[in-house]
Amino acid sequence: MLQAAFMSITTRVLSAQDWETFRQIRLRALREHPDVYTGSYRETAARTEREWMEMLDGKGKCIFALFDGDRIIGLAAVFTSREDPSGQSGVLAMDYIDPVYRGRRLSRLLYQVRIDWAKQHLPFRRLLVSHREGNEASRRANQSFGFKLIGKEEIHWPDGTSAPDYVYELDLAALRHL
Numbered sequence: 381m382l383q384a385a386f387m388s389i390t391t392r393v394l395s396a397q398d399w400e401t402f403r404q405i406r407l408r409a410l411r412e413h414p415d416v417y418t419g420s421y422r423e424t425a426a427r428t429e430r431e432w433m434e435m436l437d438g439k440g441k442c443i444f445a446l447f448d449g450d451r452i453i454g455l456a457a458v459f460t461s462r463e464d465p466s467g468q469s470g471v472l473a474m475d476y477i478d479p480v481y482r483g484r485r486l487s488r489l490l491y492q493v494r495i496d497w498a499k500q501h502l503p504f505r506r507l508l509v510s511h512r513e514g515n516e517a518s519r520r521a522n523q524s525f526g527f528k529l530i531g532k533e534e535i536h537w538p539d540g541t542s543a544p545d546y547v548y549e550l551d552l553a554a555l556r557h558l
């Protein structure tokens with residue numbers, strides 16, 4: 381039975397027409413886990429329809445959804461880093477999988493589709509990903525794809541606490557030559 385259910389799992393890129401579905405799952409992730417995302421539920425919920433649609437416009441970014449049949453069960457994004465004026469750094473973000481579906485290696489699927497997309501997005505020479513101290517699932521996921529620790533910074537999180545955020549890098553230029 382589990383294998384049959386797993387067979388219906390697919391990913392696809394969300395477009396502006398999917399903004400309501402995107403909004404629903406993004407807000408769910410922020411509500412359920414204010415301790416792992418840098419964005420707050422309150423600020424994100426206040427976004428306009430236009431802002432949600434712009435996040436899905438595909439310009440320097442791509443947001444993937446994970447589906448079980450027609451039901452959205454996960455989300456993951458890759459964006460151009462705001463911190464890199466050259467536009468050569470991408471950032472993996474928004475990772476979320478419905479708790480019922482966790483532990484099935486679906487995060488590997490979301491990592492792979494984003495890395496594959498980023499390899500085709502030629503301005504990107506590297507990908508960055510980060511996680512809050514103690515988020516072992518996120519650390520294990522990025523490590524399994526060869527991300528290397530490059531630093532950490534203290535962050536004030538939306539849950540009201542401060543904790544280190546560990547930053548990792550993947551060299552896309554080297555991956556393209558494999």
